[in-house]
Amino acid sequence: MSEKIYACLLRLYPANFRQAHGDDALQLFRDRLRDETGFLRRTRLWFDIFVDLAISLRHLYTTSQAALAEAFVPHCAGVPRFFVLQEEPLRPGALFPGCVLSLAALSLLSVLLNQADTLHSPTSHATASQFRPVNRQTSAATKPDVDSAEQVVLDDAAPGETATFARLFPTPTNFSAAHADTRSSAHQAYSNATADDSAAAIRVFTQTSSATTASTSVVGSALDPERQRVFDAVIANLKQHYFDPAVARQMADALVARQRRGDDAPATQGKDFAALLTTQMRDVSQDMHLEVVYNPKPSPQSSPEEFARMLAAPQADNCSLKKVQILAHNIGYLKLDAFLDPALCGSAATAAMASLNRTDALIFDLRDNRGGTAEMVSLISSYLFDHPEYMFDPRRVPTPQSWTSSPVPGSKLANKAVFILTSSTTISAAEQFTYDLKMLKRATIVGETTAGGAHAGVWHRIDDHYGMAIPQSRAVNPYSKSDWEATGVQPDIKVPAATALRTALRQAQSQLPTR
Amino acid sequence: MAKQKLNPLPSAAFHIFLSLAGEDLHGYAIMREVAARTGGRMRLGPRALYSSIQSLLEAKLIEERDSHQDSSLNHERRRYYRLTSAGRKVARSEAGRLADLLRVARAKKILRGEYV
Numbered sequence: 001m002s003e004k005i006y007a008c009l010l011r012l013y014p015a016n017f018r019q020a021h022g023d024d025a026l027q028l029f030r031d032r033l034r035d036e037t038g039f040l041r042r043t044r045l046w047f048d049i050f051v052d053l054a055i056s057l058r059h060l061y062t063t064s065q066a067a068l069a070e071a072f073v074p075h076c077a078g079v080p081r082f083f084v085l086q087e088e089p090l091r092p093g094a095l096f097p098g099c100v101l102s103l104a105a106l107s108l109l110s111v112l113l114n115q116a117d118t119l120h121s122p123t124s125h126a127t128a129s130q131f132r133p134v135n136r137q138t139s140a141a142t143k144p145d146v147d148s149a150e151q152v153v154l155d156d157a158a159p160g161e162t163a164t165f166a167r168l169f170p171t172p173t174n175f176s177a178a179h180a181d182t183r184s185s186a187h188q189a190y191s192n193a194t195a196d197d198s199a200a201a202i203r204v205f206t207q208t209s210s211a212t213t214a215s216t217s218v219v220g221s222a223l224d225p226e227r228q229r230v231f232d233a234v235i236a237n238l239k240q241h242y243f244d245p246a247v248a249r250q251m252a253d254a255l256v257a258r259q260r261r262g263d264d265a266p267a268t269q270g271k272d273f274a275a276l277l278t279t280q281m282r283d284v285s286q287d288m289h290l291e292v293v294y295n296p297k298p299s300p301q302s303s304p305e306e307f308a309r310m311l312a313a314p315q316a317d318n319c320s321l322k323k324v325q326i327l328a329h330n331i332g333y334l335k336l337d338a339f340l341d342p343a344l345c346g347s348a349a350t351a352a353m354a355s356l357n358r359t360d361a362l363i364f365d366l367r368d369n370r371g372g373t374a375e376m377v378s379l380i381s382s383y384l385f386d387h388p389e390y391m392f393d394p395r396r397v398p399t400p401q402s403w404t405s406s407p408v409p410g411s412k413l414a415n416k417a418v419f420i421l422t423s424s425t426t427i428s429a430a431e432q433f434t435y436d437l438k439m440l441k442r443a444t445i446v447g448e449t450t451a452g453g454a455h456a457g458v459w460h461r462i463d464d465h466y467g468m469a470i471p472q473s474r475a476v477n478p479y480s481k482s483d484w485e486a487t488g489v490q491p492d493i494k495v496p497a498a499t500a501l502r503t504a505l506r507q508a509q510s511q512l513p514t515r
Numbered sequence: 516m517a518k519q520k521l522n523p524l525p526s527a528a529f530h531i532f533l534s535l536a537g538e539d540l541h542g543y544a545i546m547r548e549v550a551a552r553t554g555g556r557m558r559l560g561p562r563a564l565y566s567s568i569q570s571l572l573e574a575k576l577i578e579e580r581d582s583h584q585d586s587s588l589n590h591e592r593r594r595y596y597r598l599t600s601a602g603r604k605v606a607r608s609e610a611g612r613l614a615d616l617l618r619v620a621r622a623k624k625i626l627r628g629e630y631v
Binding site: 013028032 | 560561564568569
């Protein structure tokens with residue numbers, strides 16, 4: 001026992017000492033243990049050991065530097081070698097200048113990095129292009145990615161809202177079918193969006209999921225071939241796309257087991273079958289964003305012509321930039337009804353922000369905003385900061401586009417007061433914009449609690465009638481455990497949506513510097 | 516480096532020289548002899564002992580003898596050390612230096628005549 005304790009204590013000595021004399025020291029201890037019996041002598045032995053250890057450690061660690069300096073380093077061609085220039089250990093007095101120098105070097109590096117970003121911006125172009133945030137997006141993100149078009153992010157999918165997904169079927173006319181199932185007022189309002197709902201329209205271009213061809217044959221299935229095909233596709237999609245592979249496997253096993261037991265037999269209708277599969281998946285995963293959707297109206301795949309028409313739709317609608325005005329007291333006002341893809345609407349958003357650049361305060365009216373892309377949220381937020389800020393989006397793990405491209409060259413908005421108007425139908429990406437700017441203490445939120453649609457699955461088309469939503473990633477919230485899912489974003493000043501603009505204007509005027 | 520550490524010669528190193536002057540010893544035997552010689556006042560701990568031995572080995576003042584099994588101690592393998600001629604010279608010069616100091620101390624009536 002004593003020997004084991006001493007062996008542990010030996011580990012406190014530096015490696016070079018243990019290597020050279022570890023065995024000898026242990027042997028010495030064994031010898032003393034054998035020879036020095038009796039309480040007093042044993043006590044003296046341990047006293048010696050601890051005193052030796054205490055005195056030794058400091059001495060040995062300081063001299064280990066010297067040992068390092070003397071260490072023989074065999075030279076191999078082409079292999080870098082390190083030499084110890086200073087044989088003495090570091091003096092405590094040298095620590096302070098060392099820290100100062102390191103901090104200075106780090107600061108210099110960050111300044112240089114910032115400069116590099118600025119240099120890459122198109123400064124040689126006209127004023128409007130100087131005002132554009134430095135684009136950090138990859139080439140894939142700047143144009144619609146047709147290959148991955150079947151993966152459609154459902155921005156505002158809320159638990160249990162079957163109808164939320166229905167709008168994503170390929171033709172806007174399907175909204176009427178979706179409408180019948182809508183249960184929450186927030187999503188009702190969203191589904192009421194007509195054919196100009198470009199945010200959704202861009203995304204409805206779907207391709208047959210590769211998973212539809214996958215098969216998971218189930219022996220003894222009581223299902224007809226059509227439903228069996230859907231069943232197989234659901235399982236294949238789960239295994240391929242769900243963010244937690246272990247849970248995906250558990251769900252797939254449970255679905256197969258239940259089918260074998262004949263639990264699926266009563267579900268004869270497509271809608272019932274979709275609901276049954278949804279329930280079975282949620283029973284295992286407790287993930288309310290997993291959903292199989294059945295649309296009674298067939299939705300054939302979009303043709304390239306239709307897709308082109310949908311792509312043109314946002315521009316025709318001025319990219320949902322409904323109003324860009326400078327109100328009394330030089331207060332900028334931007335009514336934005338959707339955060340559309342910067343690849344299509346980046347220049348329109350940039351022009352809008354440029355026209356508001358000289359205002360003294362800024363009001364974003366998101367009361368009718370139906371969501372959109374996190375990339376546009378980052379683009380617009382870029383004008384509001386003088387350094388890059390992380391724009392948390394619960395649907396995505398962080399990417400370079402999750403940070404704002406601040407500072408935007410030429411922007412005078414980074415230190416101006418910002419107000420955001422919200423209503424009970426403000427949802428999804430609009431809530432992300434509101435939530436992030438609130439958490440970053442960059443904006444005052446005026447209006448109503450927002451709709452509460454934070455999570456979403458990625459849409460996978462199975463066939464003309466069936467599709468499913470699968471959450472594919474989760475981001476860690478830097479501010480709190482939960483986000484705004486189901487609860488919405490609370491305003492700082494709670495007033496009815498109808499009077500929010502008036503209240504925000506009053507607040508903005510009171511905060512303006514007196515001239 | 517070792518030369519720097521041995522100038523002036525630490526008392527632990529001098530005691531090791533004295534122990535090895537008579538016969539070749541292993542670490543524990545050196546420790547025991549030093550303790551016996553000083554009446555238990557100096558008990559070299561593992562660090563003090565083996566660091567000193569390491570320095571003396573590096574300075575070639577002592578050397579390691581071919582290890583052999585000690586029949587009296589359960590056939591454990593031990594490292595035995597012996598004094599080199601350089602080590603003996605250093606020990607002699609250190610003893611001379613101490614003798615000179617003692618003479619001075621006696622002349623200054625710090626020590627009585629019965630010593631040295």
